[in-house]
Amino acid sequence: MDFIDLYAGIGGIRFAFESAGADCVFSSEWNKYAQITYKALHGETPFGDITNIIPATIPDHDILTAGFPCQPFSLAGVSKKNSLGRLHGFEDPTQGTEFFKLKEILRIKQPQAFLLENVKNLKSHDKQRTFAIIEDSLRSLGYHISNKVIDSASWVPQHRERIYIVGFREDLNLEDEVKNIFPPKPERRLFELEDILESVDEIDRKYGDKYTVTNGTWEALKTHKQNHIKKGNGFGFCLIEPPFINKITRTLSARYYKDGAEILIAQEGNKRPRRLTPLEAYRLQGFPPEFEFLYNDMDKHPVSSMQLYKQLGNSVSVPVITAVAANIVNVLMANERQNQLHEQLELIA
Secondary structure, three states: OEEEOOOOOHHHHHHHHHHOOOEEEEEEEEEOHHHHHHHHOOOOOOEOOHOOHHHHHOOOOOOOEOOOOOOOOHHHHHHHHHHHHOOOOOHHOOOOHHHHHHHHHHHOOOOOEEEEEEEEHHHHHOOOOOHHHHHHHHHHOOOEEEEEEHHHHHHHOOOEEEEEEEEEEEEHHOHHHOOOOOOOOOOOOOHHHHHHOOHHHHHHHHHHOOOOOOOOHHHHHHHHHHHHHOOOOOOOOOEOOOOOOOOOOOOOOOHHHOOOHHHHHOOOOOOOOEEEHHHHHHHHHHOOHHHHHHHHHHHHHOOOHHHHHHHHHHHHHHHHHHHHHHHHHHHHHHHHHHHHHHHHHHHOO
């Protein structure tokens, strides 16, 4: 199976499909810093802005994958655009039209299958009208589709709810298979938070206080949380204290580099809490251990910690995608073998 990796980020979806035995024949990512990390992880620089791609020039492929932009649909993105008096969703004059580029590629290239990933709020955006448009558009292209919101906390120690949309081309007659494409929850997580945290000695030796929040930031976070408590809501920083077994973090976001508020790790004594190190954030997303050296020694990584936090916050929980990817590839391979068998039987007859 050949696949393409669109809106690729740093290639989390690519790792998943390659682990399922598929080959990546094309990738696209516009952010120059993500391109640098993508090359460090995958050995090639993705094509740039997808809006500059002529769909017919994209290599033929069996599976299209895309973590298409979520800003017009995310809760935070919608709130921000509303506050600025800007349009969002399908009325957004820029990112809101990105889905239609995917639709055009699907229409022209007609891959056997696709996997799209987005924030869970995509399903409820604009009173569910946005998602209805997406589903109708995909069905109009000749695909049987299925979707599911999955929380990665069953695979990794992080709450990360994302919607996954899978489609199989109608002529493949895989309507029943697509309905059952999403994997059940595993019996246990692949690893726990305590398994991915660097030791106190490693933190001191490698980073010193680099990832400890400053006094000003810590005081501001505490004040912010107290103000929300007085208002009767649960907003504010999340401090994770030992023991770290069976602890699940909030969602790692692209803004994590600013203050680390969603995932703060308590430190010994009276020391202020710290952010996850880039290595720990990489592990939390379930990326392959063979590339940890890039994050273990920041002098060897070609981009800054700030960019890495943004990239990992915008990325995917690789184990979840891996489970979905394995099912997609297995269904397509089984269908291909069945078709080959039918052809052989017809020749014999």
